[in-house]
Amino acid sequence: MPLLARTVTTPLAIEVRRGAVANLGDLLADRRISAGGDVAVVVGPGQGEKVVELCRPTLGSADVFTVTGGTIDAANELGDRLRRRPYDAVVGIGGGKTIDTTKYAATRYGIPMVSVATSLANDGIASPTASLDHEGGKGSYGVHIPIAVIVDLDFVENGPDRQTQAGIGDAVSNLNACADWELAHQVRDEPIDGLAVTLARTGAEALLNHPGKITDDGFLTTLAEALILGGIASSVCGSTRPASGGDHEISHAIDRLYPGTGSHGEQVGLGALFCTFLRDDLERFGQLARCLHRHGLSTRPGDLGLTDEQFVEAVAFAPNTRPDRYTILEHLALSADDLRTRLRDYDDALREHLG
Template sequence: MPLLIRSVQTPLSIEVRRGAVEGLAALLTDRRISAGGDVAVVVGPGQGQRIVELVGPSLERAEFINISGGTLDSALELGQRLRGRNFDAVVGIGGGKTIDTTKYAATRYGLPMVSVATSLANDGIASPIATLDHDGGRPSYSAHIPIAVVVDLDFVEAGPDRSTRAGIGETLSNINAIADWELAHRMRGEPIDGLAVAMARSGAEAVVNHPGDMSDDGFLTVLAESLITGGLAMAICGSSRPASGGCHEISHALDILFPGTASHGEQCGVGALFCTFLRASTDKAWAARFEQLSACLARHGLPRTPADLGLTDEQFVDAVEFAPRTRPDRYTILEHLALSRDELGERVADYADAVH
């Protein structure tokens, strides 16, 4: 008998609104995650006291755990603490490092995890991946998707604009990642998941075409939803393909060759724009898309050129040349064109001119 449908795991609840952290106890009860509030609440640096004040009165039986987060060691240490008590679930409240640390620990010890994002810097909010520092690198580890996802716009607004800009670059790069996946499908027969593509692309398109800015709740809501659906797209297809292509290879190369250059999302935005420029140089149909993405990055104050990242053209060439080595199993526009160093130098110079 043919398989006519498939089951897709998703969070029980997704909330994007102001005051979401304060409503955490009601969410846990209403969704039957924890009727009595026997949960571990993991918070990142600098936010612990405010979060305790907001949710402590309604979660009297919760244990609050402060972490620095972001490393495999901190995730393992958190896991040991979670084993010390019979929790119904673990709640991670904070930015990407806190959520990824909590996600990994919860997965390792078999606990449902509620993701409460206070920033919109990346798509780890709902993804099945935890990226953690370990042995000088930042490997990604498989994890269960959160049982519930919450984004509190009050915290997002109070946080640094640069974090939100990073999220814009991250979600915009999905357009390039999908183009790379479709290229691999055409050239190498790599299987492609249409549902994952639709989810990742529709969210990115919504952000690119939204007329608002970071002061607009409507725009922030669309951005949050795009990052969430991008993460769920990865869960659906069991791969980072719908959100990671040549753009991410370039970002990873920058992390290795020139650490501290910029945030992951900012680097991905530049990587996506450069990869789109490469596509436009061989297929004129991509020229309008290049202009559209460039205008979006400029409108939100994101870097677009190597100089905007504080790099010389030569350094950016180094990164692009090195980029395919960061994901040897992945076929993108970079592997497809296989440009020599001299050719890359010419393209990077032309790219900088085209942006300006």
């Protein structure tokens, strides 16, 4: 008898709204995650005191831990503290570094993890991976997907615009990641998961075509949902394929060759735009270029502080960052001279679409 359905691991609860942190205890009780608020709350050094002040009335039994920096050492130290007594769950409240540190520590000791995002810089708020620094650089580690994902728009609105802009770049780059995956399927017969592609692409398309700005609740909600869907897409297929293609390879190369250049979201947004141009998908290229430009993201290497030659070097090096991944970069295998020519053509295309 054929398999008629499959089980998909997703969060039990997803909420995107204002005031989520203040009502955290009620939400945990309603979802039967923790009836009495016997949880560990993990916050970062930035807005930690304000967060604790807001959620304390509904989480009277909670222990609060502060973590600094998204490192393996910080995650292991947090894990050692979490195992000193049993908790119903561990709640990570903050940005990407705090949430990734919490996800890793919770997974290490098998504790359910609730992700409460106060910024929307990347899809780590709901993904089954944690990006953490270690002595050799930065690594990506498999973790359990959060049992609940909550986004508090009050905190997102009051955070730096650059973090929200980075989230836009990360979310729309899924369009290129899915196109790269489809290419690998066509050329190398790599298995592809249609549900994962649908989830990742649907969220990105909604964001790409949303007319709002980062000051609008409607737009921020769509951005949060796109990032959450991207994270769930990776959980569905068991890899980062629907959210990481040539765009991420370019970003990893920039990090390796020119560390500190830009945020992850800014770099993958630019990488996705350039890869889309290399694919000769000019309709999608125009859509992406207008979206990135409208929200103040980089569309040219110079916007990130890179020279054209530095960008060519990064793109040429990019396939080395993920030898197991087949993207438009591996498919074309362009030389440095070819890349210089294509970059000039890319600049001409940008002038045509953006003026």
